Amino acid sequence: MGRFIVTRGFQSLITLWLLVTIIFVAVRITGDPADMMAESRGDEAYKAQLRKNWGLDQPLHIQYAKYIFNLLQGDMGHSFEKSLAVRDIYLARLPNSIKLGIAGFLISIVLGIPLGMLSAMKVNTQWDNLGKIFALLGLSVSNFFVGLLLIILFAVGLGWLPAIGKGDSFFDWQHLIMPAFSLGWYFSGSMVRITRSSMLDVLGTEYIKLARLKGLPEWVVMAKHALKNAMIPVLTLAGLNLVIMVNVAIAIEVVFNWPGVGQLLFDGMSNRDFPMVQGIVLMSGVMIVILNFGIDILYAYVDPRIRLAK
Amino acid sequence: MAILAPEASSRPTVSLVGVYTWRFLREAPKIPLTILTVLVVLAVFAPWIAPHDKLKPVKPSAEDCIAWFGIEKCPYIDDRPPFWGKEVRTVSNPLGGIQRIKVKEGRFNVVLGTDYLGRDILSRLIYGARISLMVALTGTLAAGVIGTALGILAGYLGGWWDHIIMRITDAWLTLPTLVFAILLSSIAGPSIKNVIIILAVVFWRRYARLVRGEVLALRERDLIKLSEVTGVSTFRIIFRHLLPNVMNTVMVFFTLIVGVSIIIEANLSFLGVGVPPPEPAWGLMISQERESLMEGKWWLAVFPGICIALLVLSANMFGDWLRVKLDPQLKNR
Numbered sequence: 001m002g003r004f005i006v007t008r009g010f011q012s013l014i015t016l017w018l019l020v021t022i023i024f025v026a027v028r029i030t031g032d033p034a035d036m037m038a039e040s041r042g043d044e045a046y047k048a049q050l051r052k053n054w055g056l057d058q059p060l061h062i063q064y065a066k067y068i069f070n071l072l073q074g075d076m077g078h079s080f081e082k083s084l085a086v087r088d089i090y091l092a093r094l095p096n097s098i099k100l101g102i103a104g105f106l107i108s109i110v111l112g113i114p115l116g117m118l119s120a121m122k123v124n125t126q127w128d129n130l131g132k133i134f135a136l137l138g139l140s141v142s143n144f145f146v147g148l149l150l151i152i153l154f155a156v157g158l159g160w161l162p163a164i165g166k167g168d169s170f171f172d173w174q175h176l177i178m179p180a181f182s183l184g185w186y187f188s189g190s191m192v193r194i195t196r197s198s199m200l201d202v203l204g205t206e207y208i209k210l211a212r213l214k215g216l217p218e219w220v221v222m223a224k225h226a227l228k229n230a231m232i233p234v235l236t237l238a239g240l241n242l243v244i245m246v247n248v249a250i251a252i253e254v255v256f257n258w259p260g261v262g263q264l265l266f267d268g269m270s271n272r273d274f275p276m277v278q279g280i281v282l283m284s285g286v287m288i289v290i291l292n293f294g295i296d297i298l299y300a301y302v303d304p305r306i307r308l309a310k
Numbered sequence: 311m312a313i314l315a316p317e318a319s320s321r322p323t324v325s326l327v328g329v330y331t332w333r334f335l336r337e338a339p340k341i342p343l344t345i346l347t348v349l350v351v352l353a354v355f356a357p358w359i360a361p362h363d364k365l366k367p368v369k370p371s372a373e374d375c376i377a378w379f380g381i382e383k384c385p386y387i388d389d390r391p392p393f394w395g396k397e398v399r400t401v402s403n404p405l406g407g408i409q410r411i412k413v414k415e416g417r418f419n420v421v422l423g424t425d426y427l428g429r430d431i432l433s434r435l436i437y438g439a440r441i442s443l444m445v446a447l448t449g450t451l452a453a454g455v456i457g458t459a460l461g462i463l464a465g466y467l468g469g470w471w472d473h474i475i476m477r478i479t480d481a482w483l484t485l486p487t488l489v490f491a492i493l494l495s496s497i498a499g500p501s502i503k504n505v506i507i508i509l510a511v512v513f514w515r516r517y518a519r520l521v522r523g524e525v526l527a528l529r530e531r532d533l534i535k536l537s538e539v540t541g542v543s544t545f546r547i548i549f550r551h552l553l554p555n556v557m558n559t560v561m562v563f564f565t566l567i568v569g570v571s572i573i574i575e576a577n578l579s580f581l582g583v584g585v586p587p588p589e590p591a592w593g594l595m596i597s598q599e600r601e602s603l604m605e606g607k608w609w610l611a612v613f614p615g616i617c618i619a620l621l622v623l624s625a626n627m628f629g630d631w632l633r634v635k636l637d638p639q640l641k642n643r
Contacts, residue, residue, distance in 0.1 A: 018481030026511070027497055035499070136630075140623035142573045144580055145596065145615040152608045163604070248488045251577050255600075265489070269496040269583055281485065281493040288484045 004300050012293040019285045023278065024067055028060070033274040054274075076279035080272070086279035089264065094246075096166060097260035100183065100253070101246035103176050107184030108245075109238060112191025116234075119192065120199030121222065131192050138189020144251035147182035151255070154178065164257035179256040183249050187241045194237050198230040205229075232302075236295055243291045247284035339631050342624035349621055353439040360433035361419065364590050367428030368420055377413040386428025389602060391416045392609055395423070422613055425595070426602065431610070434590035435617055441591045442621060445502060446571040449509025454564055456510060457517025462552055464518065465525025466544075476522065482515040487570070488577055495578055500586040505578060509571050520563055524556045558636045565629030569622045576618050592618050 027033060034050045051057040055066060070077065076086040111134075119131030155163035161174055202208065203226055211221045250262035257263070261280060268276035335343070352359055362368050367386030375384040391397055397414040416423060422431040464475035491512050498504040528534055537547050578584030579593030587594060592614040599610035 014477060015481045015484065018477060019484055022478070022481055022485075023493070026494060033497060035497075136623060136626055140569065140626050141619045142576050142593075142615075142622070144577065145611075145618065148596065148600075148603065148611050148615065152603060152612070156604060156606055156608070244486050248486045250488060250492065251580055254581065265492060266581060269492065269581065274497070277493055277496055281489050284489045285485045288486070292484070 001300065005297060008293060008296050008300075012289055016286065016289050019289065020068065020071060020282065021064075023282055023285070024064060027278065071282075076282065077275035079268075079276045080274060086275050089276070090261065090279060090283060093259060093261050093264050096258065097246045097249065097253075097262065099170075100176070100179055100249055100258060100260055101242055103180035104183030104187065104245045104249070105238070105242045107180055108187035108191050108241065111184065112188035113195050113234065115188075116192040116195025117199055117222075117227070119196040120203060123200065128196075131196060135189040135192040138185055138187075138192070141185075142251075143182045143186045144255050146185050147179065147252050147255040150178045150182060166259055179249070179252050179258050182252050182255075183245055187245060190237065190241070191234070195230070195234050198233045199226060202226050202230040236299075239291065239295060240288075243287050247287065337635070339627055342627035342631075345620055345624040346628060349439050349624075350443065352436050353443045356437050356440050360430075360436045361421075362430035362433040364434050364437040365429065365588050368424055368430050370428075374415070374417070377415065380412075386424070387414060388424060388426050388428045389607055389610070390414055390420060390424040390428070391607075392423045393418050393421050395609075423609065425610060426598065431595075431613060434595060435592070435613060438590045438592045438595065438614065438617065439621070441502065441585055441589060442572055442575065442618070445505050445509070445575050445585070446568050449506045449575075450513060450564055450567050450571050452506065452510035453513035453567070454517050454560060457514035458521050458553075458556065458560055460514070461518040461521025462525050462548055462556070465522040466529060466548060466552060472522075475518065479515045479518045483519070487512050488574060491574055491578060492581065492583060495583040500583050502585055502589070505575055505584050508578075509574065512574070513567055513571065516567065517560065517563060520559060521556050524559050525552055528552060528555055562629065562633045562636055565625060565632055569625040569629065572618065572622050572625065 033054070034047045034056055048057070055063060058066075074087060076090075078084065079086050079089055115131050115134055119128045122128055151163050154161045155178075161178055166172070166175055208221060208225055211225045212218075216225075247261065249258075249260065250265055252258070253260045253262035254266050261283075265277060265280045267273070268280065356364075370384060370387045372382050374387060375382055378384070378387055389397075391414065393416040395416045399412045401412060420430050420432070422435070425431055425434065460475050460479070464472045464479075491508050494508045494511060495504060498508065534547065534551055537551055542551075575584055575591070576593030576596075579591040580597045582594075582597065585591035585594055587598070595614040596611045599607070602610050
């Protein structure tokens with residue numbers, strides 16, 4: 001087990017380094033950060049000044065070394081617009097995004113898992129079709145559009161819920177429910193699908209047949225034998241979804257004016273704040289690398305075949 | 311030539327293609343196929359089908375101008391409701407105490423109304439189909455070509471090729487698609503060309519993963535082993551034996567990724583880093599009308615939203631059907 005953790009840890013470190021490098025290279029291939037920062041204000045002299053200030057005029061390998069060196073110290077640079085460390089601004093906004101992500105995550109589970117189970121238990125019936133249609137709609141209707149529809153219906157039309165903002169107290173569900181639903185909506189589609197196919201796999205196995213032959217009541221077979229075994233891939237996807245939800249709620253945070261990381265990214269984009277944008281993107285990648293590492297360790301802990309392979 | 315001619319003419323290629331196409335179309339699910347066909351036709355023939363220009367405001371009639379502005383000539387009427395709608399507002403004249411009633415009526419020649427610059431929404435939606443389809447198809451295709459090539463190289467050549475390509479792919483995969491796309495497009499600047507490039511850069515990695523897996527399994531099969539033994543060149547093995555065998559998987563994946571591409575493009579345009587104004591991209595149309603939404607003019611944002619949903623929905627349904635059709639193991643899934 002110890003050896004497994006060390007190898008995986010090493011691989012994750014390499015992935016992290018590649019990630020950082022990809023961002024560095026991709027940014028410089030697709031365009032000039034100075035162009036992004038200067039556009040409307042920009043004559044050539046101003047751009048040259050910007051490049052000088054931000055170290056973009058130096059040779060690439062020196063820029064790269066500085067970039068890596070700063071990152072190792074946890075320094076993602078300073079925001080162009082707000083003259084504060086990107087890290088501090090980011091960390092101040094992160095809790096809001098996590099809150100929204102967790103709420104969306106719960107909604108996707110509450111909607112997705114029961115419907116997926118129902119589809120698998122009553123395969124090829126009307127219930128199954130309902131599950132399929134739900135999953136398709138979830139994956140096809142873009143989440144910012146769901147958000148806008150909710151605003152039209154509940155905020156503008158019926159006036160039940162506040163349209164935008166976060167609210168003052170932490171447990172303000174009225175502000176949270178609409179963005180969380182639009183976020184969870186998309187991910188519940190994939191939850192339905194994976195729950196269904198995982199349940200179908202398990203229901204076809206010998207031990208389920210045995211449990212039924214023993215004469216166990218159907219709900220015991222489902223709850224005790226099938227569900228537990230079917231949950232492993234579902235929970236893996238759910239864990240991954242949670243981290244993704246924290247990071248990709250950009251359009252939703254913009255629609256609902258939710259002060260999270262996504263909105264910060266949007267502001268960074270609109271204000272041409274290059275270090276801010278780069279820092280946020282980097283953090284979202286780092287989070288996923290760490291999560292993948294955690295999932296691998298957990299899997300190896302649960303299933304000896306994984307840690308003993310090769 | 312004389313000997314070849316009758317043989318070539320007796321070959322029933324044309325009719326066979328016809329038969330296969332017909333069978334394919336008959337088995338395909340009707341609803342998504344119809345929607346896709348309609349949207350493709352609209353996109354291709356947009357200039358002939360669209361009733362108005364996509365960029366210029368619709369010229370209102372004199373009676374409409376009088377009803378709303380109280381004068382005979384006006385350049386355009388903005389936010390005109392759809393054909394069933396009617397907006398009535400009363401304004402008091404600041405000079406005298408006389409109230410004037412302003413009426414904005416829906417007209418059949420601008421079926422879905424006009425946007426904030428008085429442009430016909432229906433025409434813009436039709437041209438929008440063009441943008442969405444073109445961007446998503448080209449972007450996904452480019453991603454498919456890059457990803458398939460790298461996947462085959464990694465899977466077939468193995469060794470260091472495999473290690474390096476797959477490490478890079480893994481690292482590439484850790485960035486959430488939308489976030490990565492936003493980083494690239496905020497630097498590259500908004501333009502249709504850039505969105506296509508970004509879709510290719512963002513989606514190739516998924517193809518590479520998938521194709522590599524396929525190739526790893528194929529490599530052990532007899533057809534490849536035999537070719538290797540008989541001294542067929544690597545180049546030929548890749549193009550004549552591996553590529554045709556992974557095409558099924560790639561095609562299914564293509565249809566599924568097109569849906570995601572459309573959503574990503576809509577997201578980018580919505581956030582202002584995708585297709586730039588004044589082009590009528592659907593995502594952009596929604597974002598431009600967010601304020602009118604709060605005034606209760608819901609249709610302005612809902613029509614383009616429905617278009618995106620319909621297109622993605624039918625692409626996904628079609629992709630699902632194709633996946634099941636080409637993979638008999640999934641029949642009951």
